[in-house]
Amino acid sequence: MxxxxxxxxxxxxxxxxxxxxxxxxxxxxxxxxxxxxxxxxxxxxxxxxxxxxxxxxxxxxxxxxxxxxxxxxxxxxxxxxxxxxxxxxxxxxxxxxxxxxxxxxxxxxxxxxxxxxxxxxxxxxxxxxxxxxxxxxxxxxxxxxxxxxxxxxxxxxxxxxxxxxxxxxxxxxxxxxxxxYGPNQYPEKLIPLCISRAVQGLPVPLYGDGQNVRDWxxxxxxxxxxxxxxxxxxxxxxxxxGANNEWNNADLVKKILGILNVPTSQIVPVRDRLGHDRRYAIDASKLKQDLGWKPVYDFEDGLKETIEWFANQNTGKKVSHSRGH
Structure with a gap:
């Protein structure tokens, strides 16, 4: 093909x-x-x-x-x-x-x-x-x-x-x-932005109250x-x-900072995005039932792999983890 x-x-x-x-x-x-x-x-x-x-x-x-x-x-x-x-x-x-x-x-x-x-x-x-x-x-x-x-x-x-x-x-x-999420993502998106700013010692912006939920x-x-x-x-x-993997932005950012051993004091609340949708969640059961698909990445492992990739890109800082699905 x-x-x-x-x-x-x-x-x-x-x-x-x-x-x-x-x-x-x-x-x-x-x-x-x-x-x-x-x-x-x-x-x-x-x-x-x-x-x-x-x-x-x-x-x-x-x-x-x-x-x-x-x-x-x-x-x-x-x-x-x-x-x-x-x-x-x-x-x-x-x-x-x-x-x-x-x-x-x-x-x-x-x-x-x-x-x-x-x-x-x-x-x-x-x-x-x-x-x-x-x-x-x-x-x-x-x-x-x-x-x-x-x-x-x-x-x-x-x-x-x-x-x-x-x-x-x-x-x-x-x-x-x-x-x-994953390696190579353009750094304007939440996860790579958080990682790159955290490892450089810069303020990590968080929209509004940080309670907006996304499925990663x-x-x-x-x-x-x-x-x-x-x-x-x-x-x-x-x-x-989707992966049935919901996180609110505040908890996700704190998790990333915790893996990097960066203090949460680097988080800086900023004015919320206009028209910011509160929550997304996907029901992927049709895809699983019809086509036999299922996600293989464990979020903990996938996130650590992603953090390591971006941390290395920004500062060469290593984040040790064992990769797994």
């Missing part, structure tokens, strides 16, 4: 490309990335010389360029990860999120349709569902109720993907994942879920991906 991965130089995309090339020795991967601030080809150094890997510099907002890439590569499937994804940036510049996440996705869908791409897997987010109360979880039947410009742009792109299945009969599939999933487990959806899901399907 030959895959086109959009946004493959980013955090999740680079992990997914390495995952696929390692697992399937007869697969080829084309990485199409615009190399924005969050894209880094150094994430792919270990496979950059592989004959089964090709990098194409292209922006999904450019319909002509996207069409050219789809025509020239003749791929069997598209794994669409390219997106503007940081909520704070969407609050500051919502138009950029419409251009990339909505119009860019539609450009890609149209080119994939015209060039007969077999399968289109769209990687979305649990944020399209909005905010939960103190109990319950998002299922695939939960109504879309996005509360940030980022979430609204992803919900819009989800609906375009759905429309290409319903209108044109394209084999589209949508995944909605909880918060990812290791990026490897996200990749294995995408793999399962690509190979085994039905056209038109939607799958939630």
């Amino acid at each position: 030959k895959l086109l991965v959009t946004g493959g130089a980013g955090f999740i995309g680079s992990h997914f490309i390495r995952y696929i090339l390692n697992k399937y020795p007869d697969y080829q991967v084309v990485n199409m990335d615009a190399l924005t601030y969050a894209g880094n080809l150094a994430n792919l150094t270990s496979i950059s010389d592989s004959e089964r890997y090709t990098f194409v510099h292209a922006d999904i907002r450019n319909q002509t360029r996207v069409d050219q890439v789809l025509f020239e590569t003749s791929v069997d499937a598209v794994i669409h990860l390219a997106a503007e994804s940081h909520v704070d940036r969407s609050i500051e510049s919502p138009g950029k999120f419409v251009e990339t996440n909505v119009l860019g996705t539609q450009n890609l869908l149209e080119s994939a349709r015209l060039h007969g791409v077999g399968t289109f897997v769209h990687i979305s987010t649990d944020e399209v569902y909005g905010s939960l109360g103190g109990s319950g979880s998002f299922t695939e039947e939960t109504p879309l109720a996005p509360n940030s410009p980022y979430a609204a742009s992803k919900a819009s792109s989800d609906l375009f993907v759905r429309s290409y299945y319903e209108t044109y009969g394209m084999d589209t599939r949508i995944t909605r994942c909880s918060n990812n 999933l290791h990026v490897y487990d996200h990749c294995s879920a995408i793999d399962a959806v690509l190979h085994h899901a039905k056209p038109g399907s939607v799958y939630n991906i």
Whole structure:
């Protein structure tokens, strides 16, 4: 199989490309990335010389360029990860999120349709569902109720993907994942930001009262879920991906500082994010039952592995732990 991965130089995309090339020795991967601030080809150094890997510099907002890439590569499937994804940036510049996440996705869908791409897997987010109360979880039947410009742009792109299945009969599939963590993540996100600032002796910012809850999933487990959806899901399907691993931000930050032996006095409360969703939680039972997927990473081990990677990147500080799943 030959895959086109959009946004493959980013955090999740680079992990997914390495995952696929390692697992399937007869697969080829084309990485199409615009190399924005969050894209880094150094994430792919270990496979950059592989004959089964090709990098194409292209922006999904450019319909002509996207069409050219789809025509020239003749791929069997598209794994669409390219997106503007940081909520704070969407609050500051919502138009950029419409251009990339909505119009860019539609450009890609149209080119994939015209060039007969077999399968289109769209990687979305649990944020399209909005905010939960103190109990319950998002299922695939939960109504879309996005509360940030980022979430609204992803919900819009989800609906375009759905429309290409319903209108044109394209084999589209949508995944909605909880918060990812792991090595190589861009340091504007909570876990790498906390680690990098902590090891440098800088203040560690914490939004509001710190009681916002997120469900954390290791990026490897996200990749294995995408793999399962690509190979085994039905056209038109939607799958939630999560690990039943809820943490409020305050407890998570304190846990990270504890592993690093950094005092909690470095935590500095900051003004809360506008429209900050209170809680996300994913019910991934459909994915587990239909496709036999399950996460393999233990959060304690995965978090320590991630802390060690970022600590080494920032200061060379070592965090000893025994890795396990």
